[in-house]
Amino acid sequence: MGKRIGMEVGIAAAExxxxxxxxxxxxxxxxxxxxxxxxxxxxVHDGRIDAEFITVESEHSSISACAGASATGARVYxxxxxxxxxxxxxxxxxxxxxxxxxxxxxxxxxxxxxLNIWNDxxxxxxxxxxxxxxxxxxNGQEVIDMTIQSFKIAEHADVMxxxxxxxxxxxxxxxxxxxxxxxxAEVNKFLPDRVPYATLHPDKPMSMGCxxxxxxxxxxxxxxxxxxxxxxxxxxxxxxxWEKQFGRAYKPVETYKTKGADTMILTMxxxxxxxxxxxxxxxxxxxxxxxxxxRLWRPFPLExxxxxxxxxxxxxxMDRAVSFGGAGGPxxxxxxxxxxxDKDRPRIVDFIMGLGGRDVTVENFIDMVAxxxxxxxxxxxxxxxxx
Amino acid sequence: MKQKKWPEAWHEVxxxxxxxxxxxxSTYKTGSWRAQRPIWENxxxxxxxxxxxxxxxxxxxxxxEGFFEANLDYCKGCGxxxxxCWPQAIAMIEEEV
Numbered sequence: 001m002g003k004r005i006g007m008e009v010g011i012a013a014a015e016x017x018x019x020x021x022x023x024x025x026x027x028x029x030x031x032x033x034x035x036x037x038x039x040x041x042x043x044v045h046d047g048r049i050d051a052e053f054i055t056v057e058s059e060h061s062s063i064s065a066c067a068g069a070s071a072t073g074a075r076v077y078x079x080x081x082x083x084x085x086x087x088x089x090x091x092x093x094x095x096x097x098x099x100x101x102x103x104x105x106x107x108x109x110x111x112x113x114x115l116n117i118w119n120d121x122x123x124x125x126x127x128x129x130x131x132x133x134x135x136x137x138x139n140g141q142e143v144i145d146m147t148i149q150s151f152k153i154a155e156h157a158d159v160m161x162x163x164x165x166x167x168x169x170x171x172x173x174x175x176x177x178x179x180x181x182x183x184x185a186e187v188n189k190f191l192p193d194r195v196p197y198a199t200l201h202p203d204k205p206m207s208m209g210c211x212x213x214x215x216x217x218x219x220x221x222x223x224x225x226x227x228x229x230x231x232x233x234x235x236x237x238x239x240x241x242w243e244k245q246f247g248r249a250y251k252p253v254e255t256y257k258t259k260g261a262d263t264m265i266l267t268m269x270x271x272x273x274x275x276x277x278x279x280x281x282x283x284x285x286x287x288x289x290x291x292x293x294x295r296l297w298r299p300f301p302l303e304x305x306x307x308x309x310x311x312x313x314x315x316x317x318m319d320r321a322v323s324f325g326g327a328g329g330p331x332x333x334x335x336x337x338x339x340x341x342d343k344d345r346p347r348i349v350d351f352i353m354g355l356g357g358r359d360v361t362v363e364n365f366i367d368m369v370a371x372x373x374x375x376x377x378x379x380x381x382x383x384x385x386x387x
Numbered sequence: 388m389k390q391k392k393w394p395e396a397w398h399e400v401x402x403x404x405x406x407x408x409x410x411x412x413s414t415y416k417t418g419s420w421r422a423q424r425p426i427w428e429n430x431x432x433x434x435x436x437x438x439x440x441x442x443x444x445x446x447x448x449x450x451x452e453g454f455f456e457a458n459l460d461y462c463k464g465c466g467x468x469x470x471x472c473w474p475q476a477i478a479m480i481e482e483e484v
Contacts, residue, residue: 207409208405218397219399220400223402226397
């Protein structure tokens with residue numbers, strides 16, 4: 001392994017893509033974006049890698065160009081954020097239905113309106129049902145590692161599904177962190193060339209993205225759902241391979257000081273770092289508090305979550321998005337529904353917070369743990385909202 | 388082995404529902420969608436072929452006598468041929484259920 005260097009995480013994500021022998025990148029680099037597209041363009045145009053960088057006229061086009069390139073057998077990457085991801089929405093389920101292993105980096109930023117460019121998860125949550133593998137990174141090192149892992153996961157013969165790696169906008173993408181890069185030789189050893197299941201080629205005519213009559217549509221969707229569910233096994237396998245080669249472990253659900261904890265905080269993304277400091281302080285004060293971090297959002301790691309929250313009486317879920325007029329935040333809603341039949345399931349407290357770039361501090365987490373203890377029901381609450 | 392029209396079960400669906408047999412869309416007979424069918428009155432037909440050119444389904448063909456007819460396996464009964472036929476040689480009649 002090389003030595004640690006200080007680098008902005010967005011730029012580091014592009015550098016990680018640069019190590020992955022991509023063939024095509026198609027990106028629309030208007031704000032809201034991150035430095036990923038800009039720096040990847042530099043890497044390509046400085047001749048550091050042999051790839052095609054397609055400048056398109058919109059995100060709808062960038063994801064469409066990625067789908068087309070991927071169908072020819074190319075290794076493909078795109079990056080987006082917020083409104084850009086919303087504009088890709090129509091194409092996302094098509095990419096997964098065609099089983100094209102497109103890899104995307106998404107800088108999580110709020111969706112308009114009102115207009116706001118800062119960090120939360122309101123951009124990725126509406127993409128939940130697109131059939132993509134959805135992962136969340138907690139820090140810059142995870143962004144590098146998981147970007148490289150994404151290609152291996154997406155392209156694996158037992159997966160063949162697109163992946164989106166979420167990294168919190170600003171909190172991660174614009175932060176300079178001490179980071180360690182694997183060498184090109186190490187990445188080459190970890191990441192084999194893509195072996196496509198099928199490719200579009202005039203010499204061997206075939207069709208992708210075919211029309212489905214009502215007689216076959218249901219079967220096709222069940223096949224896609226099953227492929228996504230089954231991908232978890234391969235994701236875990238690839239994460240174990242990464243740990244073996246690089247020494248850093250990745251799990252679908254990460255735990256921190258959960259042993260003996262009767263109350264646990266559940267986070268996704270960069271917030272886990274702050275929450276872990278809050279857990280340290282609460283533990284110092286003798287309170288049995290633990291932290292659970294969801295790394296994999298789709299496919300949802302239910303068994304791993306059950307194991308992680310064993311013995312937990314109160315689970316405090318941190319939601320950075322709202323399902324308006326529904327049951328609260330998407331993460332808590334889903335966990336409540338999945339654990340509905342579990343006899344000894346914890347009481348689930350849902351806090352909506354950290355919206356549109358509002359900071360959530362260590363003190364806030366400690367305060368939320370206190371509030372959760374007093375809450376009688378499982379209704380959701382906008383934490384810190386001015387009444 | 389005779390190729391199936393479509394997979395029987397979900398686990399028989401190829402990844403991404405990819406199709407490796409070119410031209411297999413012709414096995415989907417969409418004519419059952421039709422509510423009306425085109426009928427040619429050849430006495431009025433001037434053999435201009437405008438029906439053949441405008442048919443969005445490509446299911447109209449020329450007969451050996453130079454007149455035109457629709458392949459009812461694929462004709463969806465849109466009526467574009469009848470609309471475009473300026474000598475009014477094509478009538479759309481209701482399909483009986």
